[in-house]
Amino acid sequence: MYSVPFPVITLFALLILITMALLPEKNRHSGTLRFLIACTVLLSVGMLRWEYESVMLRNIQSVLAILLPPLAWHSFISMTDINKQRRWLLLLLPPAIALLIRMFWPVATDFILFIIFTGYGCDLLRIAWIGERNFTLSRLAESTYPAKMAFFAGCFLCISALTDLAVTFDFRITGGKQAAGMIVIFQMTLLPLIAAAIVSAGRTTVSGKENREEMRPVSVAVPVGEFQGIYCRLEKHVRETQIYLNPDLTLSILARKTGIPARHLSGAVNSVSQCNVSQWINGFRIERAKELLLSTLLPVTDIMLESGFTTKSNFNREFLRVSGVSPTLFRQQVQSNQAKNSGMH
Missing domain, CATH: 1.10.10.60 (Homeodomain-like)
Structure with missing residues (x-):
């Protein structure tokens, strides 16, 4: 009952945001687009999984969920002057390790997701705490905005980690009777908001080429x-x-x-x-x-x-x-x- 209308509305909102992100060609922020596309694909796979239970869809969903936090993190870290090597290391290494662990130890998937969401979420909160001086590639006229949005994104990832934890416990206690409702409510309320925040924050960024x-x-x-x-x-x-x-x-x-x-x-x-x-x-x-x-x-x-x-x-x-x-x-x-x-x- 829950899986048909609400995720479709969320998906529609994400598609609108992708269109918005594509419009300003001059100042298009590639990190924003990658994050929005990942959110859209993840939500689409999640909808299909709840309608048609499939091992393949479950695996795809887990992989996309592992990739989502680093993409959200990169949308903000690319506005800073962090060393490129360090940025790519932090962007690629944690999800690569998580994917390897999941491949050889599938039962640890829920724990991996909790760690990776919490890790990137806490780092976004740290970036937001430092404030506007951290976002050196963001326009000064709007430099306070990315810090606020980074805080919002960090909260999103941390709350998402707690939601996943709640779903895991629900499966163990009730066999997953409340899991679908929890996930849909979370997606419906927070995912479009954080996506909109990242689109807005991305518009304040001056490209590295410029x-x-x-x-x-x-x-x-x-x-x-x-x-x-x-x-x-x-x-x-x-x-x-x-x-x-x-x-x-x-x-x-x-x-x-x-x-x-x-x-x-x-x-x-x-x-x-x-x-x-x-x-x-x-x-x-x-x-x-x-x-x-x-x-x-x-x-x-x-x-x-x-x-x-x-x-x-x-x-x-x-x-x-x-x-x-x-x-x-x-x-x-x-x-x-x-x-x-x-x-x-």
Whole structure:
């Protein structure tokens, strides 16, 4: 009864998300697509398994379940500047070991799934805890978003591990009477949400190719304690080059352009300006937006783009944070004050 409508709805939601992920060709995130496709195939195989019990389908489902956590993990880790060799090692080695164990010791499959889901889930929670400075390849305008989504993904994997554990106990106690309902409810409620989160997080990423084309390698070592000097050097570079107008600016690009290691750059901004790098860069963008609002008759949307922002919601939110009013109200207030002053004269 449960296996027909709910998984079909979930599958339909995943197909929509795949379409969404395919649309922005310029900034397409391959890790997101791989994760969504894996989710879709896993859910499809799961639906078939519950309708037509088959050893082959059960084996395929187990293999796909082992591959899902590393794919989810890779969707976020690819936004960081982690060493490539280490990334591929952590991506491939655990599932390879899990598949080998499953091949020679099938009864350990449930335990393997619990370990691999929990392991990658906990690492995503660790990445999220470090915060935005870890996502150096994510646009600074949206750098807080991947950290939040990584936390959500980590919770998803850990809850999934607990669900699998509950299903295992249900089979041992009741023979699996509640297993189908547990799995369907879990898939219906959490899988589309985490998939949507990963699609959204993937959109904030600047491709590695773009970063390599824009940046030059540097090997400048900066002492951690000299935050004030680092900050002055950074601020001078940002103002002189107007690098903040680049809508695809990332912490990695900023670090390489200035020759300051990302962790020192982030520490200097946090220490001196008492805000994160994203908010600090947006402060320059808001200054630029104010100048354009006062000196031109450009529409607010055009000013948003000219100032380095990519979305109106983020522009309005940051403008309100810095100025206390919306861009439109700011322009109206200044024009009103100018009219009053000219009338007095």
